[in-house]
Amino acid sequence: MPGKPLLEFNDNGIYCAAGKFYIDPWKPVDDAVITHAHSDHARWGSKNYLAHHLSREVLKYRLGAEINLQTVEYGETVFKNGVQISFHPAGHIIGSAQIRVEYKGEVWVVSGDYKLEDDGVCTPFEPVKCHSFISECTFGMPVYNWKPPLEVHAEINRWWQKNIEEDRASVIVGYSLGKAQRILQHLDMSLGKVYTHGVIENTHEALRRNGIQLNPTTRITPQSNKDEVRKGIILAPPSSVGSPWMRRFYPYDFGYCSGWMALRGAKRRRAADRGFVLSDHADWDGLLQAIDATGCETVYLTHGYTAAFSRYLAEIGYDAHEAHTLYGGDEAVEEDSSTVELVNEEGEVIQPGEGAAEI
Amino acid sequence: MRAFAKLFADLDETNKTNEKVRVLKEYFTSVTDHDKIHTLALFTGRKPKRQINATFVRTWAMEMAGIPPWLFEESYQVVGDLGETIALLLPRNTSEQHKSLTEWIGEMNALANMDEAGRKQWLTDAWASMSQQERFVFNKVLTGSFRVGVSQNLIIKALADISGLDAATLTHRIMGNWDPNTFSFSQLMQEQDASDDISRPYPFYLAYAIQETSDQQKTAEEMEESLGDPANWQAEWKWDGIRAQAIYRDGKIFIWTRGEELSTDKFPELHGFLKELPDGTVLDGEAICFSDGTPLPFNVLQTRIGRKNLSKKILEESPMAFIAYDCLEYAGEDIRHLPLSERREKLEELQSKTSFPEIFRLSPVVDFSSWEDLYDLRLLSRENHAEGFMLKRLESTYQTGRKRGDWWKWKVDPLSVDAVLMYAQKGHGRRADLYTDYTFAVWDGDKLVAFAKAYSGLTDKEINQVDYFVKRNTLEKFGPVRTVKPQLVFEIGFEGINKSNRHKSGVALRFPRILRWRTDKKIEEADTIETLKNFLG
Numbered sequence A: 001m002p003g004k005p006l007l008e009f010n011d012n013g014i015y016c017a018a019g020k021f022y023i024d025p026w027k028p029v030d031d032a033v034i035t036h037a038h039s040d041h042a043r044w045g046s047k048n049y050l051a052h053h054l055s056r057e058v059l060k061y062r063l064g065a066e067i068n069l070q071t072v073e074y075g076e077t078v079f080k081n082g083v084q085i086s087f088h089p090a091g092h093i094i095g096s097a098q099i100r101v102e103y104k105g106e107v108w109v110v111s112g113d114y115k116l117e118d119d120g121v122c123t124p125f126e127p128v129k130c131h132s133f134i135s136e137c138t139f140g141m142p143v144y145n146w147k148p149p150l151e152v153h154a155e156i157n158r159w160w161q162k163n164i165e166e167d168r169a170s171v172i173v174g175y176s177l178g179k180a181q182r183i184l185q186h187l188d189m190s191l192g193k194v195y196t197h198g199v200i201e202n203t204h205e206a207l208r209r210n211g212i213q214l215n216p217t218t219r220i221t222p223q224s225n226k227d228e229v230r231k232g233i234i235l236a237p238p239s240s241v242g243s244p245w246m247r248r249f250y251p252y253d254f255g256y257c258s259g260w261m262a263l264r265g266a267k268r269r270r271a272a273d274r275g276f277v278l279s280d281h282a283d284w285d286g287l288l289q290a291i292d293a294t295g296c297e298t299v300y301l302t303h304g305y306t307a308a309f310s311r312y313l314a315e316i317g318y319d320a321h322e323a324h325t326l327y328g329g330d331e332a333v334e335e336d337s338s339t340v341e342l343v344n345e346e347g348e349v350i351q352p353g354e355g356a357a358e359i
Numbered sequence B: 001m002r003a004f005a006k007l008f009a010d011l012d013e014t015n016k017t018n019e020k021v022r023v024l025k026e027y028f029t030s031v032t033d034h035d036k037i038h039t040l041a042l043f044t045g046r047k048p049k050r051q052i053n054a055t056f057v058r059t060w061a062m063e064m065a066g067i068p069p070w071l072f073e074e075s076y077q078v079v080g081d082l083g084e085t086i087a088l089l090l091p092r093n094t095s096e097q098h099k100s101l102t103e104w105i106g107e108m109n110a111l112a113n114m115d116e117a118g119r120k121q122w123l124t125d126a127w128a129s130m131s132q133q134e135r136f137v138f139n140k141v142l143t144g145s146f147r148v149g150v151s152q153n154l155i156i157k158a159l160a161d162i163s164g165l166d167a168a169t170l171t172h173r174i175m176g177n178w179d180p181n182t183f184s185f186s187q188l189m190q191e192q193d194a195s196d197d198i199s200r201p202y203p204f205y206l207a208y209a210i211q212e213t214s215d216q217q218k219t220a221e222e223m224e225e226s227l228g229d230p231a232n233w234q235a236e237w238k239w240d241g242i243r244a245q246a247i248y249r250d251g252k253i254f255i256w257t258r259g260e261e262l263s264t265d266k267f268p269e270l271h272g273f274l275k276e277l278p279d280g281t282v283l284d285g286e287a288i289c290f291s292d293g294t295p296l297p298f299n300v301l302q303t304r305i306g307r308k309n310l311s312k313k314i315l316e317e318s319p320m321a322f323i324a325y326d327c328l329e330y331a332g333e334d335i336r337h338l339p340l341s342e343r344r345e346k347l348e349e350l351q352s353k354t355s356f357p358e359i360f361r362l363s364p365v366v367d368f369s370s371w372e373d374l375y376d377l378r379l380l381s382r383e384n385h386a387e388g389f390m391l392k393r394l395e396s397t398y399q400t401g402r403k404r405g406d407w408w409k410w411k412v413d414p415l416s417v418d419a420v421l422m423y424a425q426k427g428h429g430r431r432a433d434l435y436t437d438y439t440f441a442v443w444d445g446d447k448l449v450a451f452a453k454a455y456s457g458l459t460d461k462e463i464n465q466v467d468y469f470v471k472r473n474t475l476e477k478f479g480p481v482r483t484v485k486p487q488l489v490f491e492i493g494f495e496g497i498n499k500s501n502r503h504k505s506g507v508a509l510r511f512p513r514i515l516r517w518r519t520d521k522k523i524e525e526a527d528t529i530e531t532l533k534n535f536l537g
């Protein structure tokens, strides 16, 4: 008689009955193992959290300084009720991990979110052998094929340069955790200074407290000299698009960095002047390659095009299933759930009473 | 093709008008005259004839991409545009091409004489030699679906800057019946001469709507405030037909409809009166179905327009008339610069001589002495088979395109009901990643019955919220459609309603749209099918 699967999907998240813990639960639970600090994976209210070292400060900033958090290194093993847990690089954002779970010789891996390209900022993805793989498939359609990221970064720098020549401010938009650091670290710092929206600067401060070296940035405050700021590049979160905060830097050109920019329609919807196709998720070939590298037989799909992607995997010989989860599903949703309420009209971050941001 | 693909990408990369004009000028000054005229043809909707069946294009693309048909269809659902889907799915190019737009269009036209195997070879070779952007633009031209997100005004502006001709002249020149394979760019730019196209229509003058919603109507005082003395204005009913321009020159007739389509053959009933007009006459008016002195509902006309062949039955069921409201050319002379009052005199004179008064009709001038009068009369629009009023300043010249100030449309309130969101589907094109296409339902007893699809009307923020709701409240999925938990209520406005046997609800709405999200209402408060049927009158 086949036993209970090692990991299952229930109303609270991905559950390990043998180890009595959850991975990326969307409801408060006793024991939460977190792949990464994005809001659809790391949610508020659980009693204990286990995450990677480099997620520590961002998790405290987002979930509250008082959370009960244990952190580990990649490759380090932890046991919960006899179930072996280890973290492996996912290449998605700083501190992101795939979670390997082993019990009585059976191995499952939960990918969280991942990409295969080395983004030069976070530890690159490493495939982990397993029997069953729970994989995201945000961009699991064959129309998504990323260009080499260095080409995109070169485009961004050329665009900045051109805006300087034509006396327009440059506003570059990307999600505050992940995309913003990736953009920042590849900017040509000889062109000018980098100014940040409060939400992004808060994230940067958290990462710097975690020992991460980032290029220098200057927080935009109501006292900032607008003319000076306009000479540099402004790094802003999606929630600031079209806001009075952004409009005060007019005239500007606004570039949007996201995997969705691969489709003309998605770009037009965001009314971006420029769309830069830069994603922290794997593209079609990347997903297929990653799944193949695990050597797994069974795949569960979360995020995005789960129906089509699982059908395709089944056709090429996998035991593939669509999993019903509450994960973002797409970068847009992930981005829209950023800390909008915490910014006032001037772009200043409103600090809640305790100093910890509730998201 | 490379320059053309780059033009397209550059236009795509900016939302700024000045920048678009600059890009267009740069392009037009750098390519050959042949490429210029082909570009202008494409930008003004003069597409080359489609030489390959779309099914073949799809099949060969699937083969080259190495994906199964269902996945190709799913991809198309996601992207929303066939040309773009194919451009994204094909493997990276293995060679490069340096042919011009004109050369590619020449090759496309030559496909007519090629067999299937030859066409396939030609197409797959073409794809293998193009970058993604080139492929996209190429596919759009090839499949006859080329559209560009640049208004004709911007193209005119760029050409006017380059040529030194004024914009109104250019707008007029690029209308009409020219073919880029036989008409040259220099001919287009030449001063008016004998070779001038006798079919050429004038650009329509379009009115702006007086902005109001069902609960924010303009009062008579507000009308007075913004439009001034009613004595300076002419009011006509706004007819629910198709805007048309009728031309009689050199013994030939031409009928152009609003989409700048030559539709002479679609309206045989109008030919008689046109042929007896004096030579050199151009009229602006409404082509509309008319019977026993009364306009027929719009869907009668719509059915007729949709038919390829005008059978005897169709001609009997939907007889046409032409309600004339302006005269643009009189005795061979362009009189658009004259004030409306003088043009109207000429129009009335022409109409008084017709032997087809049942077909060539005048749009009656509505008598009113105050805005209050007109306000009350407007409530009778539907009884008069009209959508409201057209207000035209008596001194107005006939202008080009949509202009504020002298012509206004003042419509009756939109009809509306409160309805429940029932199905959602992902949008196409610019909203391909969000659930933006909705089907709404009203109560029929204790069941919800779907009655309308609507896309537009919500803000981007609201669309995101509905999308969030849909993704978390899906009851079932079939294909691209999700059935959602009945919970959200919206006010749906529409222009008209007709009985329909094809629809489960028994009614078909005309131009349904979302007026607002009624977050204050519970689904129990949504309207019933009886309410809708009452609108049928």
Ligand SMILES: [Zn+2]
Pocket (backbone or CB within 6 Å): A036, A038, A092, A113
């Ligand atoms: Zn993530």
Ligand SMILES: [Zn+2]
Pocket (backbone or CB within 6 Å): A038, A040, A041, A112, A113, A303, A327, A328, A329, A334
């Ligand atoms: Zn995620």
